[in-house]
Amino acid sequence: MYITTTIPYVNARPHLGHALELVQADVLARHHRRRGEPVRFQTGTDDNSLKNVLAAEAEGVPVRELVDRNAAAFEGLRQPLDLSFDAFIRTSSHPAHRAGVERIWRATAHDLYQRHYEGLYCVGCEQFYPEDPCPDGHQAPLQRVSEENWFFRLSRYQDALLELIRDGRLRIEPAARRNEVLAFIEAGLADISISRSAARARGWGIPVPGDPEQVIYVWWDALANYVTALEGGDHDRWWVAERRKVHLVGKGVIRFHAVYWPAMLLSAGEPLPTEIYVHDYLTVDGRKISKSAGNSADPVTLVDAYGVDAVRWWLLRDVPRVGDADFTEARLAGRADEDLANGLGNLVNRVVTMVHRFLDGHVPDAPGERLAEVSPAVHAALEDFDFRRAAAAVWELVEEANRYVERTRPWQQDRAGQEASLGTLVHACRALAVHLEPFLPTAAARVAAAVGGSRLPRPEPLFRRLAGTRT
Numbered sequence: 001m002y003i004t005t006t007i008p009y010v011n012a013r014p015h016l017g018h019a020l021e022l023v024q025a026d027v028l029a030r031h032h033r034r035r036g037e038p039v040r041f042q043t044g045t046d047d048n049s050l051k052n053v054l055a056a057e058a059e060g061v062p063v064r065e066l067v068d069r070n071a072a073a074f075e076g077l078r079q080p081l082d083l084s085f086d087a088f089i090r091t092s093s094h095p096a097h098r099a100g101v102e103r104i105w106r107a108t109a110h111d112l113y114q115r116h117y118e119g120l121y122c123v124g125c126e127q128f129y130p131e132d133p134c135p136d137g138h139q140a141p142l143q144r145v146s147e148e149n150w151f152f153r154l155s156r157y158q159d160a161l162l163e164l165i166r167d168g169r170l171r172i173e174p175a176a177r178r179n180e181v182l183a184f185i186e187a188g189l190a191d192i193s194i195s196r197s198a199a200r201a202r203g204w205g206i207p208v209p210g211d212p213e214q215v216i217y218v219w220w221d222a223l224a225n226y227v228t229a230l231e232g233g234d235h236d237r238w239w240v241a242e243r244r245k246v247h248l249v250g251k252g253v254i255r256f257h258a259v260y261w262p263a264m265l266l267s268a269g270e271p272l273p274t275e276i277y278v279h280d281y282l283t284v285d286g287r288k289i290s291k292s293a294g295n296s297a298d299p300v301t302l303v304d305a306y307g308v309d310a311v312r313w314w315l316l317r318d319v320p321r322v323g324d325a326d327f328t329e330a331r332l333a334g335r336a337d338e339d340l341a342n343g344l345g346n347l348v349n350r351v352v353t354m355v356h357r358f359l360d361g362h363v364p365d366a367p368g369e370r371l372a373e374v375s376p377a378v379h380a381a382l383e384d385f386d387f388r389r390a391a392a393a394v395w396e397l398v399e400e401a402n403r404y405v406e407r408t409r410p411w412q413q414d415r416a417g418q419e420a421s422l423g424t425l426v427h428a429c430r431a432l433a434v435h436l437e438p439f440l441p442t443a444a445a446r447v448a449a450a451v452g453g454s455r456l457p458r459p460e461p462l463f464r465r466l467a468g469t470r471t
């Protein structure tokens, strides 16, 4: 499975919304690797966005400096968030990206033409609008732009796209997003501008092959990353031969990924992605995430204060598949204390303590009975890109094991009974460590260590309580 996240522009440091998509992709990658499937998990940064240029101007630093600094912050999420990506592509420095974008451009030449274009342009959105102000409410007035641009015959791909999406060869989830895309295409596709003047791009970006006065539109350049990062031997393996190519994207870029990108690929004679999962957005303390949202939107600050398990667990356990989710530090701490400290931590601690008290730390040879079978439910939920349902399915086993302790009361049993019930419970904790790994790799390793071997180590608390912690 080839799993990608979108590549964010890097006008600022990463926020919690970026962490959500990365953690979701990481769970998929770890889950499928564990099933023995070959996986390539790729993320990166959109260095060529005009927003990066504007942020550098506002800060008074060279664009290269700002882009390098912020891109490093995105790549640097790997360690604090326990991410397992295999490749990180930066569009301004990946050795094959520019040549790959040019290759795709040339391959679509039969669908490209020049046309005079006039419109009102928002630099903040990097998009044209019929009238001022832009819907996102950016402060600067829209610029009147009048120039000769390159256009792509998107209109030619209307029927092909409808067929691909309707028959599921291009699967878009959730269904409401698929219907949204179908309705957009059914309303009729107009050709789209895919270049701008080099002057308007401030000289940043990839020039149009054979027309250096024009720069390729940044979204074309950015979308191409899913293929250009594979230029060379990886292209055949991961873009041609791979059966499942999955893009994780936010709802704001659905049109680019589910309409423009597949049309570009059809035009270029390239295979298409097979699945697009569209997630909704996070708000923080009831507000849209922005640069001014402060500490609580900075994933690294949150990990420093609460630990990676608590941050990943909130993103996976509390964010619904459909609908926006509101993040607060109190919710994060509350969820971690309830599930990790009280639910999982208590379970493992009780089991290890009883194994020491009644069995001198020795794990019974017989594995005992098997509690809840969670693998099929986790797999089915992840096939639906329903991370919350998948996390809940793992939690069934925590709850089942805690109920088993209450029901069997090992402290009231004879030696044979204790061996049977504690064997069952150690087995359940070991299974939990395995099932948790895609979600909480760090916690899973701690659980595995706590219940590993034929003689268990002394019990130690696995999770500290987080209520009252503040960034």
Ligand SMILES: [Zn+2]
Binding pocket: 122, 123, 124, 125, 126, 134, 135, 136, 137, 138
């Ligand atoms: Zn705008």
